[in-house]
Amino acid sequence: MAQVKLPFAEIEIKLLFKALFDPKVKYIEFQGKKIRKRKIKIKYAKRFLSYFPLGRFLFIEQNPFKKSRWAAKARAGEKIAWLIDTETEAYLCVVTKEGIKKGVYIINYLPNYG
Numbered sequence: 034m035a036q037v038k039l040p041f042a043e044i045e046i047k048l049l050f051k052a053l054f055d056p057k058v059k060y061i062e063f064q065g066k067k068i069r070k071r072k073i074k075i076k077y078a079k080r081f082l083s084y085f086p087l088g089r090f091l092f093i094e095q096n097p098f099k100k101s102r103w104a105a106k107a108r109a110g111e112k113i114a115w116l117i118d119t120e121t122e123a124y125l126c127v128v129t130k131e132g133i134k135k136g137v138y139i140i141n142y143l144p145n146y147g
Contacts, residue, residue: 037125037135039116040090046116049092050128053083054112061085090125091117103127 039046045063052058052070060069063085072081075098084093095103095113106129107113116125126135 039125039133039135040118041087041116043133046092046126046128046133049085050112050114053085053092053094053114063087089118089120091115091119093117 041049041064049061049063052061058070060067062068068085068087071084071086073084074081075096078098080097082094082096084091093115095107095115097104097107103113112130114128116128117123118125124136126133128134
């Protein structure tokens with residue numbers, strides 16, 4: 034993955050990560066705004082993915098039902114989240130308990146997470 038400049042500070046991304054996986058968190062204060070944690074139903078599964086809409090960006094947990102190494106890790110219980118630029122449809126970084134891995138990976142299709 035190519036190196037990129039992230040739109041948010043790494044400490045903000047780590048706070049988003051912690052809040053995303055905390056079932057008690059319903060809202061966060063982020064850059065002076067109150068943002069509600071949202072959920073989207075996974076197609077063909079009895080599960081929802083949590084995400085934060087951040088303007089043109091989306092911070093979302095890894096879908097464990099995909100066919101990827103990241104999904105396999107999520108199925109094994111690892112917490113994984115992605116920061117996505119919804120305008121360019123690019124993954125800007127992946128976040129795990131080990132830290133933040135920056136890079137760009139263009140996706141073919143981005144559902145409407147409005």
